[in-house]
Amino acid sequence: MHKILFIKKKSRNSIPLAIKMSRGIAEWRPELCVGETSGSSCNLSVGLKKLSMDAAVAAGARTLILGLANSGGIISKSWIPYIIEALGKGMDVACGLHQKLSDIPEVRRAAEKFGSKLHDVRHYESDLQTGKGFQRSGRRLLTVGTDCSVGKVYTSLAIEKEMKTRGVDADYRATGQTGLMIAGSGICIDAIAADFIAGAVEQLTPDNKDDHWDIIEGQGSLFNPSFAGVSAGLLHGAQPDLLIMCHEAGRKKIKDLSHYNIPSLEQCIDLNLRMASLTNPNVKLAGISLNCRMIGKQEGLKEMAKLEKEFSVPCFDPMITGTASLVESLPAA
Amino acid sequence: MHKILFIKKKSRNSIPLAIKMSRGIAEWRPELCVGETSGSSCNLSVGLKKLSMDAAVAAGARTLILGLANSGGIISKSWIPYIIEALGKGMDVACGLHQKLSDIPEVRRAAEKFGSKLHDVRHYESDLQTGKGFQRSGRRLLTVGTDCSVGKVYTSLAIEKEMKTRGVDADYRATGQTGLMIAGSGICIDAIAADFIAGAVEQLTPDNKDDHWDIIEGQGSLFNPSFAGVSAGLLHGAQPDLLIMCHEAGRKKIKDLSHYNIPSLEQCIDLNLRMASLTNPNVKLAGISLNCRMIGKQEGLKEMAKLEKEFSVPCFDPMITGTASLVESLPAA
Numbered sequence: 172m173h174k175i176l177f178i179k180k181k182s183r184n185s186i187p188l189a190i191k192m193s194r195g196i197a198e199w200r201p202e203l204c205v206g207e208t209s210g211s212s213c214n215l216s217v218g219l220k221k222l223s224m225d226a227a228v229a230a231g232a233r234t235l236i237l238g239l240a241n242s243g244g245i246i247s248k249s250w251i252p253y254i255i256e257a258l259g260k261g262m263d264v265a266c267g268l269h270q271k272l273s274d275i276p277e278v279r280r281a282a283e284k285f286g287s288k289l290h291d292v293r294h295y296e297s298d299l300q301t302g303k304g305f306q307r308s309g310r311r312l313l314t315v316g317t318d319c320s321v322g323k324v325y326t327s328l329a330i331e332k333e334m335k336t337r338g339v340d341a342d343y344r345a346t347g348q349t350g351l352m353i354a355g356s357g358i359c360i361d362a363i364a365a366d367f368i369a370g371a372v373e374q375l376t377p378d379n380k381d382d383h384w385d386i387i388e389g390q391g392s393l394f395n396p397s398f399a400g401v402s403a404g405l406l407h408g409a410q411p412d413l414l415i416m417c418h419e420a421g422r423k424k425i426k427d428l429s430h431y432n433i434p435s436l437e438q439c440i441d442l443n444l445r446m447a448s449l450t451n452p453n454v455k456l457a458g459i460s461l462n463c464r465m466i467g468k469q470e471g472l473k474e475m476a477k478l479e480k481e482f483s484v485p486c487f488d489p490m491i492t493g494t495a496s497l498v499e500s501l502p503a504a
Numbered sequence: 505m506h507k508i509l510f511i512k513k514k515s516r517n518s519i520p521l522a523i524k525m526s527r528g529i530a531e532w533r534p535e536l537c538v539g540e541t542s543g544s545s546c547n548l549s550v551g552l553k554k555l556s557m558d559a560a561v562a563a564g565a566r567t568l569i570l571g572l573a574n575s576g577g578i579i580s581k582s583w584i585p586y587i588i589e590a591l592g593k594g595m596d597v598a599c600g601l602h603q604k605l606s607d608i609p610e611v612r613r614a615a616e617k618f619g620s621k622l623h624d625v626r627h628y629e630s631d632l633q634t635g636k637g638f639q640r641s642g643r644r645l646l647t648v649g650t651d652c653s654v655g656k657v658y659t660s661l662a663i664e665k666e667m668k669t670r671g672v673d674a675d676y677r678a679t680g681q682t683g684l685m686i687a688g689s690g691i692c693i694d695a696i697a698a699d700f701i702a703g704a705v706e707q708l709t710p711d712n713k714d715d716h717w718d719i720i721e722g723q724g725s726l727f728n729p730s731f732a733g734v735s736a737g738l739l740h741g742a743q744p745d746l747l748i749m750c751h752e753a754g755r756k757k758i759k760d761l762s763h764y765n766i767p768s769l770e771q772c773i774d775l776n777l778r779m780a781s782l783t784n785p786n787v788k789l790a791g792i793s794l795n796c797r798m799i800g801k802q803e804g805l806k807e808m809a810k811l812e813k814e815f816s817v818p819c820f821d822p823m824i825t826g827t828a829s830l831v832e833s834l835p836a837a
Binding site: 269363366399401 | 602
């Protein structure tokens with residue numbers, strides 16, 4: 172088994188969301204994780220055992236994952252000594268940022284010297300085509316959101332798991348670095364050339380059996396002024412039959428852009444359905460995934476009941492209620 | 505003066521639209537163009553003198569531009585001998601495709617050997633930031649469209665020219681390879697990493713004087729299933745005060761995707777305004793640019809009169825009526 176050690180370093184934006192990548196892997200692939208390590212000024216944790224590099228290697232760690240994501244996707248200079256130390260101890264290093272490990276000369280040289288591998292998972296190396304928009308066989312569900320980091324990865328994985336438990340033929344399709352490291356494959360669509368967004372998603376979710384479900388991880392939000400282009404292209408390439416709207420209860424402002432308000436669920440659902448209908452005129456809203464991290468279980472259950480009534484679809488928090496109510500409501504699943 | 509020779513080669517999609525890049529440069533930068541050359545099976549022309557490579561060099565050509573664009577952005581193998589011949593005769597070679605000249609080993613070697621330069625203008629080499637959505641000073645007009653290749657570059661350049669003639673402080677901002685080669689600067693936003701679409705446009709059209717106009721070249725269409733992601737990010741990053749809707753009269757189907765219909769002008773204007781309002785709530789439709797290539801002048805004038813009445817904004821074909829009616833209608837211009 173390929174054991175993993177996480178590194179987290181305090182950054183200017185070191186809110187809990189900043190470690191969503193390491194937390195995602197720790198949650199969904201616990202059997203692969205041996206521990207975490209971080210700079211002395213960092214008090215964030217994914218709840219794994221804190222280990223030194225030597226202790227991690229002794230415990231079987233073979234890959235160091237840079238567990239922090241940031242908007243610009245830059246590898247901080249302060250991480251480089253840790254990266255080189257890990258390479259020197261025989262570990263591979265994996266990174267999900269826009270900047271490539273292999274573009275940093277001293278890191279590349281260290282990897283060559285110690286015979287360790289660099290995994291720049293954000294970068295897709297094969298050829299891509301532009302989107303064609305042809306109807307594909309099989310069924311597709313896409314998680315969309317009112318913002319980034321509202322729970323699209325978690326929701327998608329929880330739906331896939333619930334479907335599989337019930338014997339439904341389903342595959343999670345990763346479109347970002349966290350999902351890709353969990354699933355072991357995928358395409359980080361925010362890092363490919365903009366012309367190929369829709370085409371890459373078509374390639375990621377090709378024709379399939381009529382009763383097969385692709386559960387496609389969404390990205391960003393049509394209402395996020397940084398990333399709506401990615402969301403729009405993904406919506407067209409995914410050609411979803413069903414949308415799940417993901418929202419964090421209580422979040423008022425767009426992540427990292429507090430001069431933008433979170434849209435109303437109604438606005439956001441409406442615009443997503445309208446845009447998605449270009450490549451699948453039969454697209455429907457199937458449910459609302461409400462991340463109740465900030466409001467807690469009691470308040471969350473009330474809010475979910477209210478939204479179910481308002482939108483006439485199942486509303487769930489995968490961490491509180493699970494996704495059974497949604498999966499049971501799907502006709503073909 | 506840096507003289508240019510064009511090359512065009514017949515491709516599977518060799519409809520006239522395929523040479524819109526060379527045609528655009530020939531139209532807007534005639535003083536730079538010495539002639540055109542093409543494979544023997546190609547009967548497309550931008551109307552320049554047909555010259556052999558030797559004759560072009562004798563006439564002062566210092567750059568060969570690959571004048572053909574295609575959806576996938578691939579450099580055809582059949583062009584390589586021409587490219588190497590041009591390099592051998594001392595010309596630089598410029599390419600606006602996704603694939604880089606410098607990634608083709610024999611081309612790179614030939615450029616090194618002969619001391620000529622390769623210009624991969626589609627690729628932006630400096631650092632980019634994600635979009636921030638802050639209000640910027642100065643005024644911005646963006647051309648959007650019902651599809652690709654309906655006349656957004658031409659419309660934008662014609663508006664800039666008309667404004668300058670009237671003493672308005674205006675700059676054309678190129679977002680694609682044709683515009684970039686005409687303007688001499690710009691960012692090809694369809695080739696940058698998808699996360700940075702809006703941010704690149706923010707960088708391309710920064711704060712400016714209050715009475716300055718950026719005339720921003722649009723890309724694709726929100727209704728083109730291949731490229732709507734690029735269009736959406738551009739719309740947000742441009743933060744336009746005014747939109748010009750560009751449309752080709754008589755076009756029924758999306759370019760290269762005949763299984764998709766061209767949207768109605770009403771649908772297309774409505775969705776563009778709605779999406780654009782995220783970063784500029786005061787955005788307005790300022791005019792309709794109607795490309796009358798297929799229906800001709802007489803029919804075109806009738807159609808323009810009809811659309812002016814229907815949408816209560818100036819409707820013009822920059823090639824038939826010019827853009828004066830539009831520019832006169834702008835309050836601050």
